[in-house]
Amino acid sequence: MIANKIPVIVLTGFLGSGKTTLLNRLLTDGVKTAVVINEFGATPIDQDLLLNQDIPLTVLSGGCLCCQIKGALAPTLKNLWMAWNNSETKPFERVIIETSGVASPEPILDTLLREPWLSKRYRLQQIVATLAIPSALAQLEHHAEARAQMAWADLLLLTHADLADDKQHAELIDYLKLQAPATPTLTAMRDLFDASMLLCKTPPSFRRITTGRALPEHGFRSVSLYLEHTPSWPQLQATLQTLLSNHADDLIRIKGVVYFPECAEPLAVHAVAGHLYSPIQLPKRINQDRRSRLVLITISSPEQLANELFCLLGGEPSQNPIRLH
Numbered sequence: 001m002i003a004n005k006i007p008v009i010v011l012t013g014f015l016g017s018g019k020t021t022l023l024n025r026l027l028t029d030g031v032k033t034a035v036v037i038n039e040f041g042a043t044p045i046d047q048d049l050l051l052n053q054d055i056p057l058t059v060l061s062g063g064c065l066c067c068q069i070k071g072a073l074a075p076t077l078k079n080l081w082m083a084w085n086n087s088e089t090k091p092f093e094r095v096i097i098e099t100s101g102v103a104s105p106e107p108i109l110d111t112l113l114r115e116p117w118l119s120k121r122y123r124l125q126q127i128v129a130t131l132a133i134p135s136a137l138a139q140l141e142h143h144a145e146a147r148a149q150m151a152w153a154d155l156l157l158l159t160h161a162d163l164a165d166d167k168q169h170a171e172l173i174d175y176l177k178l179q180a181p182a183t184p185t186l187t188a189m190r191d192l193f194d195a196s197m198l199l200c201k202t203p204p205s206f207r208r209i210t211t212g213r214a215l216p217e218h219g220f221r222s223v224s225l226y227l228e229h230t231p232s233w234p235q236l237q238a239t240l241q242t243l244l245s246n247h248a249d250d251l252i253r254i255k256g257v258v259y260f261p262e263c264a265e266p267l268a269v270h271a272v273a274g275h276l277y278s279p280i281q282l283p284k285r286i287n288q289d290r291r292s293r294l295v296l297i298t299i300s301s302p303e304q305l306a307n308e309l310f311c312l313l314g315g316e317p318s319q320n321p322i323r324l325h
C-alpha cells in the first residue's frame with residue numbers, strides 16, 4: 001500500500017457544457033496539477049483553450065476514453081506517476097481528467113479503481129459533471145451519454161445560468177431532484193465561483209463500481225477542418241450561423257481555434273446547441289501552428305457538413321480552402 005495516493009478529479013459533462021471553462025477555473029487555485037484531456041475530435045482544440053500552458057498536459061484525442069481509446073488511460077496515468085515518483089520536486093499534486101463531452105465516466109472509473117497498479121497509486125477524489133442549463137434537459141432526454149454523466153457525478157455544476165431563464169433553471173433542478181436526488185448541485189455564473197466550494201477534500205465514502213454494462217455505441221461523428229484562408233469574423237459568423245440553422249437537429253457542437261486576419265492573436269470559436277458564442281481571445285502562443293482549425297461534431301454525415309461549410313464560404317472546387325482530417 002502506498003501512503004499518499006495522488007487524487008484524481010474527473011470533469012465530465014455533455015458537449016459544450018463548460019468542462020474546459022471549469023478546468024481553467026480550477027487551475028487557478030494554486031494546486032500543482034497534471035491535466036489529461038480527452039477529445040472526441042481527431043484534431044485537439046482544448047489544449048489551446050487552456051489559459052495556463054505551463055502544466056504537465058496529455059491530450060488523448062480521436063475518440064472517447066470510455067470506448068475507442070479506453071486503453072490509453074492506464075499507460076498515461078502510469079507515465080505520469082513515473083514522472084512524479086522520479087522527481088524530487090514533485091511536478092504535480094493532483095490529476096484532473098477532462099473527458100470528452102460524449103464519454104461515459106464509468107469505464108474511466110473502472111480503470112482508476114480496478115486496475116491494481118493504478119488503484120494503489122491514485123485515488124478518485126471527485127467526479128464533477130457540468131450541465132448547461134438552457135440545453136441540459138434536451139440533452140438528457142436524447143443522449144444516454146448525458147444521463148450517464150449525470151448518474152456518475154458526485155457534484156452537478158449547473159452552467160450557462162446567465163443564458164437561462166428562471167423557468168429553465170427550475171425545470172432542470174426539478175428533473176435532477178427526481179433523477180439524481182442524492183447528488184448536490186451548484187449553479188455557477190461563468191467561471192465566477194469559489195473552486196474550494198466545489199471540490200470535496202475527502203473521497204466520497206461510497207463509490208459505485210461498474211457492472212460492466214456499456215452504453216450503446218455513440219451515434220456521434222466528428223470532422224476536423226483546417227482553413228487554408230481564414231475569413232474575417234463577420235464572414236465566418238454568418239457562415240456558421242447558416243450552418244447551425246440548416247442543421248438545428250444534427251449539428252451538436254462546433255469548436256475551433258481561429259486566426260482571423262484582423263486579429264494578432266488566435267480566438268476560440270464555440271457553438272453549442274445552436275448558439276454561436278462571441279469568440280474568445282486566447283493568450284499568445286509560442287511556436288504556434290498558425291493554421292485555423294475547426295471541429296464539427298454531428299449525429300449526421302460530417303463529410304456533408306464539411307462540404308456545405310466549404311460552399312457557404314464561397315469556395316470553388318479547384319481552390320478548396322478546407323482540408324479534412
Ligand SMILES: Nc1nc2c(ncn2[C@@H]2O[C@H](COP(=O)(O)OP(=O)(O)OP(=O)(O)O)[C@@H](O)[C@H]2O)c(=O)[nH]1
Nearest residue numbers: 015016017018019020021101159160161190270277
Ligand atoms: N454565457 C456563458 N458561456 C459559458 C459558460 N460556461 C462556458 N461558457 C461558454 O460555452 C462554450 C463552451 O464551453 P467549454 O468550457 O469549451 O465547454 P466544454 O464542455 O469543455 O466543451 P467540449 O470540450 O466540446 O465538450 C465556450 O464558449 C464558453 O466560453 C457560462 O456559464 N455562461
